[in-house]
């Protein structure tokens with residue numbers, strides 16, 4: 001399923017009309033705009049490969065944080081980051097903030113994914129990094145970010161998978177939990 005979804009995502013992104021790409025993920029829908037405005041800290045990610053770039057849409061938030069790996073390890077933390085701050089390659093190939101020693105626990109996490117379903121199922125890159133973080137911090141709201149073509153009927157779930165509260169695509173805001 002990961003292979004199929006990577007392929008889908010790559011070709012969808014490559015064939016996106018430039019105007020559609022410009023318009024995608026530019027404005028937060030109302031419930032998310034209110035939540036991010038009220039949040040002390042919002043976590044996002046630095047777009048990798050064909051992932052949607054959501055950072056331009058989040059310039060107004062009080063504090064932004066990005067995922068950080070101290071090494072090729074299971075765990076992940078979040079470091080405060082300001083637009084313009086330097087990013088460097090992390091141990092898994094994604095870009096991350098420079099080591100600052102400063103970690104923060106966000107109130108809301110916008111997370112990347114490979115696949116999602118309408119029950120809040122999420123398929124990630126396979127490291128279990130977000131799942132472990134969600135398990136350790138169950139109170140944090142989890143909003144998946146995806147292109148609409150990343151939807152599948154049912155993501156195969158494991159007991160350790162944490163369900164998303166909602167998913168935002170270039171077409172739709174899908175509420176999947178009862179926390180929003």
Ligand SMILES: Nc1nc2c(c(=O)[nH]1)N(C=O)[C@@H](CNc1ccc(C(=O)N[C@@H](CCC(=O)O)C(=O)O)cc1)CN2
Pocket residue numbers: 045046047048051067068076091092093094095112113124125126127128129130
């Ligand atoms: N933009 C972005 N940042 C992110 C994630 C993500 O999915 N997207 N992550 C989500 O958890 C974490 C990084 N975790 C990752 C885990 C595995 C692979 C991975 O399989 N990468 C390569 C192989 C890398 C290798 O083995 O050296 C690949 O896909 O080919 C990538 C990221 C934190 N930051």
Ligand SMILES: Nc1ncnc2c1ncn2[C@@H]1O[C@H](COP(=O)(O)OP(=O)(O)OP(=O)(O)O)[C@@H](O)[C@H]1O
Pocket residue numbers: 122123124125126127128129130131132135158160161
């Ligand atoms: N809370 C957890 N505690 C311990 N192991 C976990 C936990 N969550 C996931 N794992 C393990 O991590 C591995 C990868 O998990 P999974 O396939 O769900 O990753 P993913 O959701 O695709 O990746 P990611 O969350 O990094 O985007 C699996 O072996 C899984 O059992």
